[in-house]
Amino acid sequence: MTESKKARSPRKILIFVVAMLLLSGSLRLGSVGIAIASSPEDTEPSTEDGATLECVTDAETQELMALLRERSDRVAEVEATQAQRQKDLVQAEAELLENLNKLEDAETRLAATIQRVDGASSDDVSRLTSVYESMKPKDAALLFEQMNPEFAAGFLAEMSPSAAAGILSGLTAEKAYAISVVLAGRNANAPKI
Structure with a gap:
């Protein structure tokens, strides 16, 4: 092939491609014009999925904005x-x-x-317990005779057994018994092991 034939080939191809593009464009414009001419004006535009688009008026926009x-x-x-x-x-x-x-x-x-x-x-x-222990048992017994049995039992529980025995022996039988019951019952409710 000669050089002039080689040069003509790309030109011919280029002219052919341009012609095809122009033809394609004119066909598209023609189909759009036909579609516009064939559609009635009162139809609402639709989206690709077929849903109808609604135009919003200024009043509706204002109401929406107020809401x-x-x-x-x-x-x-x-x-x-x-x-x-x-x-x-x-x-x-x-x-x-x-x-x-x-x-x-x-x-x-x-x-x-x-x-x-x-x-x-x-x-x-x-x-006070030490004072009562130091007293003579007869003198302490006179005081204990006047005390409430619970109160007297509290002192006697703190005393040594010999001092407590001396005082108890000087009390009347009823008073000594009442104090002894209180002393014995002090731990009656304590838990047993």
Whole structure:
């Protein structure tokens, strides 16, 4: 092949491709024109899946916007209420923790006071028991005769057995029996192993 024939071949191909494109374009334009001309004007446009598209008017848009603003205001109001409740809960929790700490401090002070009182009371009972043990049994028996049996039993339980026996022997039979019943029943309800 000569060079002129080689050059003509690509030109011919290029002209052929351009002609095909023009023909294809004109056919497409013609079919679109036919489709537009054949469709009635009052038909609503449709989407690819066949659903009908609706045109929204300005009034409908305004109504929709009003509804959206209303909804947004309600949501903002609820969020504000929730935020206030959250603040209230945090504040109540802080107050509760503060009151709990105060209560724990008061409980600690009360326990210390009770321990001091119990210790003082125990010291007083021990001191008084020592006094009764040092007395002559007849003199102590006169005092114990006047005491309530439960009260007297408390002192006698703290005394040595010999001092308690001396005082019990100086009491009337009824009083000695009442005190003995109290002493014997003190541990009646204690669990047995």
